Amino acid sequence: MTPRPSSPAVTGARVLAYAGGQITERDDAVAVEEPLELRVWDGEKSIPLAVTMRTPGHDLDLVRGWLHAEGLLDGDPVSLGQDPDTPNVVTLHAPNPQRLLASARVGVTTSACGVCGSGSVERLAVRVCPPVWTAGLLSPALLAGLPGRLRTAQPAYDATGGLHAAGLLTPAGELLAAFEDVGRHNAVDKLVGWALGRGLLPLGDHLLVTSSRAGFEVVQKAALAGVPVVVTVGAPSSLAVETAAALGLTLVGFAREGRFNVYAGAERLAWEDTAGGGPGLSSTGS
Structure with a gap:
C-alpha cells in the first residue's frame, strides 16, 4: 500500500x-532523493559541470537558481533542456560555453555518482566492504x-x-x-x-x-x-x-x-x- x-x-x-x-x-x-547532473553543450558534446542531490521536480528552476547564485549567467542568454528519457540530466546551451566551464566552481555533492539512484548505489558498492x-x-x-x-x-x-x-x-x-x-x-x-x-x-x-x-x-x-x-x-x-x-x-x-x-x-x-x-x-x- x-x-x-x-x-x-x-x-x-x-x-x-x-x-x-x-x-x-x-x-x-x-x-x-536522486542526483541531478548539469552538463554544458560545447557545440560537439556535453561536458559534465556539476552534480547535486535533490528531490525531483522543478529541476530547471533549480538549475537556474544555482547558476544565478554561482554568478554564471552574467547576462548571457542560456537555454536548458531535459530529455524525458534521462530526467536526471539537464543540458545547458550558452553562447560562450568555454567561459562558463572555465569560471564554474564545479560542485559535486556526492562522490562519483551516476545520474540515477541505482547507478549511484552500484558505483558505491564497489568501494564498500561488507x-x-x-x-x-x-x-x-x-x-x-x-x-x-x-x-x-x-x-x-x-x-x-x-x-x-x-x-x-x-x-x-x-x-x-x-x-x-x-x-x-x-x-x-x-x-x-x-x-x-x-x-x-x-x-x-x-x-x-x-x-x-x-x-x-x-x-x-x-x-x-x-x-x-x-x-x-x-x-x-x-x-x-x-x-x-x-x-x-x-x-x-x-x-x-x-x-x-x-x-x-x-x-x-x-x-x-x-x-x-x-x-x-x-x-x-x-
Whole structure:
C-alpha cells in the first residue's frame, strides 16, 4: 500500500516502528532523493559541470537558481533542456560555453555518482566492504536513547541552536566522539576524519548517530567508513533507504522521544526485548 498520494517527491517504504516498548510494522512515506547532473553543450558534446542531490521536480528552476547564485549567467542568454528519457540530466546551451566551464566552481555533492539512484548505489558498492557487526543484537530501548546521549555533546548547539552533530558510539551506547558543524555532512566528515587519524577504520561494531535527517550522503559516508548501524533524529530519503538496504547497513530514522522507525537492517535488533514480541506480529497501516 502506498502511504501517500503518488508524487515525484514522495515514495513509500515499509518500516518497523518502535514506540512505547512495542514494535509494529506499517507503511511510511519517504522523500525521494536522486542526483541531478548539469552538463554544458560545447557545440560537439556535453561536458559534465556539476552534480547535486535533490528531490525531483522543478529541476530547471533549480538549475537556474544555482547558476544565478554561482554568478554564471552574467547576462548571457542560456537555454536548458531535459530529455524525458534521462530526467536526471539537464543540458545547458550558452553562447560562450568555454567561459562558463572555465569560471564554474564545479560542485559535486556526492562522490562519483551516476545520474540515477541505482547507478549511484552500484558505483558505491564497489568501494564498500561488507559491514562487520559481531557485537550481538541491539536493544531497541538503547537505540531510542542514543540521540539523547549525542545531545549531551552539543555545546555549540546549546549556544546557537544552529548546528548539526554526529557521534560515534559503541554497541553499549558509550559515546566515543562527537563533532558539530553547520553542515550535517561536515559533522560526519569530521567524525570519520577523527577515526581515520587514530587508525580506527573500518568502524565495524560501531554506531553513527546524527542530529540530522538521513540523506544519501550520510549513509554513503557511513558505508565507506565501515559503520554498520546509522541512527538519525530526522527522516531518511528514498535513496538513503535503498543504499542502506543494498549495502547491508541498519538504518534507523526518527529516533526521538523513545521511538524510532527501522528502514533497513532490522535483523541486528533484539526484538524479543519489546513487549510486542518479534517483528511483524503486529501490523497497522500508516
